[in-house]
Amino acid sequence: MTHNFDEIIPRRNTDSVKWDLAGPDVLPMWVADMDFRSPPCVVKALEKRAQQGVFGYPLTPAAFYEAIQGWWQRHHGFSLEKDWIVPVPSILTALSTVIQTFAKPGEKVLLQSPGYNHFFMAIEDSGCEVVANDLMHDNGRYSIDFDDLEQKASDPDVKVFLLCSPHNPVGRVWTREELLRMGEICNRHNVLVIADEIHSDLVFEDFYHVPFASLGPDFQSKSITCSSTSKTFNMAGLQVAYLISVNPDLKKQIEHTLHAQGQLFLSPFATDALIAAYNEGEAWMQELKTYLFENYLFLREFVAQHLPFFKVTPLEATYLVWIDVSALKKSSKDISNALLKEQQLWINPGTMYGANGEGFMRINIACPRVLLADGLERLKKYLG
Numbered sequence: 494m495t496h497n498f499d500e501i502i503p504r505r506n507t508d509s510v511k512w513d514l515a516g517p518d519v520l521p522m523w524v525a526d527m528d529f530r531s532p533p534c535v536v537k538a539l540e541k542r543a544q545q546g547v548f549g550y551p552l553t554p555a556a557f558y559e560a561i562q563g564w565w566q567r568h569h570g571f572s573l574e575k576d577w578i579v580p581v582p583s584i585l586t587a588l589s590t591v592i593q594t595f596a597k598p599g600e601k602v603l604l605q606s607p608g609y610n611h612f613f614m615a616i617e618d619s620g621c622e623v624v625a626n627d628l629m630h631d632n633g634r635y636s637i638d639f640d641d642l643e644q645k646a647s648d649p650d651v652k653v654f655l656l657c658s659p660h661n662p663v664g665r666v667w668t669r670e671e672l673l674r675m676g677e678i679c680n681r682h683n684v685l686v687i688a689d690e691i692h693s694d695l696v697f698e699d700f701y702h703v704p705f706a707s708l709g710p711d712f713q714s715k716s717i718t719c720s721s722t723s724k725t726f727n728m729a730g731l732q733v734a735y736l737i738s739v740n741p742d743l744k745k746q747i748e749h750t751l752h753a754q755g756q757l758f759l760s761p762f763a764t765d766a767l768i769a770a771y772n773e774g775e776a777w778m779q780e781l782k783t784y785l786f787e788n789y790l791f792l793r794e795f796v797a798q799h800l801p802f803f804k805v806t807p808l809e810a811t812y813l814v815w816i817d818v819s820a821l822k823k824s825s826k827d828i829s830n831a832l833l834k835e836q837q838l839w840i841n842p843g844t845m846y847g848a849n850g851e852g853f854m855r856i857n858i859a860c861p862r863v864l865l866a867d868g869l870e871r872l873k874k875y876l877g
């Protein structure tokens with residue numbers, strides 16, 4: 494390995510959400526942000542831009558689109574056209590924009606629960622109603638209740654389905670068959686699919702990501718995909734993401750909403766960082782994935798040895814591990830509050846991701862192994 498992911502980079506007092514919202518002794522393993530430096534190519538690109546010292550209104554260069562096209566072709570075997578891509582500052586901007594474009598206040602948006610907490614907020618903040626298709630949990634593995642999805646999608650007030658692929662927080666990589674079935678249901682009921690594929694690069698061996706838009710023309714014309722470099726290369730603070738809309742009519746409507754919001758261009762730092770990451774960050778990402786998976790194995794081994802009454806959900810993608818702590822017979826909120834108070838460990842309660850997240854905790858393992866070991870020891874101490 495050429496990159497040293499074991500290096501501890503002090504992040505306290507750096508205006509970090511993850512570290513500076515936590516108290517001085519708190520070990521934060523909550524928000525999806527890694528304690529690793531972005532790849533050197535990204536840092537170099539930012540330095541080069543800073544050295545020029547002129548920060549006037551930027552254009553989004555052809556290289557931005559080419560970097561995205563190249564990445565998707567190499568990593569997901571999917572050919573994108575430049576005209577399908579719309580730059581946006583973040584996935585959350587993209588989600589809210591798409592919801593507000595295609596669902597009116599009072600109308601409904603489907604999601605799968607447990608689900609990323611900001612999905613709920615983006616829907617409710619847009620004045621829409623959340624409709625949850627609860628995932629089924631069987632023997633530690635999550636699957637989709639297609640009958641329930643069909644029944645909910647058939648409500649004429651449901652306009653959009655917010656799909657998380659791969660899934661945060663349950664760590665599933667949806668198979669082609671699952672994606673096809675979900676897509677067919679949505680098409681049958683005229684529900685637009687927003688595929689949030691922000692976690693699509695951090696997929697582990699034996700699993701592979703199928704882009705929703707690669708399923709075929711019927712699925713392309715009734716879906717919007719969102720992705721970014723922010724999880725893969727740890728650059729959420731740089732605010733760069735993009736939408737993919739194969740259907741020009743949908744794209745036009747989205748661009749109209751973006752313009753109405755005053756979202757006209759990306760920061761040149763954001764643009765340069767994405768170009769560098771996608772064009773030169775491949776080897777770094779492969780090493781990162783190896784390190785993350787070793788962290789996952791470390792956690793699994795620790796739990797098996799010291800906390801055998803917990804069940805670790807198999808991690809197919811992401812660095813967010815979903816642990817069944819129901820054996821403690823306490824609410825996940827109470828556990829997370831007690832961990833924070835007694836052990837200064839911040840991990841998220843499962844109910845942050847929907848009511849059926851009760852009995853689970855989500856732990857972010859994207860940190861040097863020593864910090865992970867520290868977090869796990871705190872968990873063990875809490876249990877006495």
Ligand SMILES: Cc1ncc(COP(=O)(O)O)c(C=O)c1O
Binds near residue numbers: 585657721723734
């Ligand atoms: C599924 C999912 N979508 C979106 C985001 C946030 O993306 P952004 O920071 O680009 O808004 C996250 C962050 O954890 C996420 O897990």
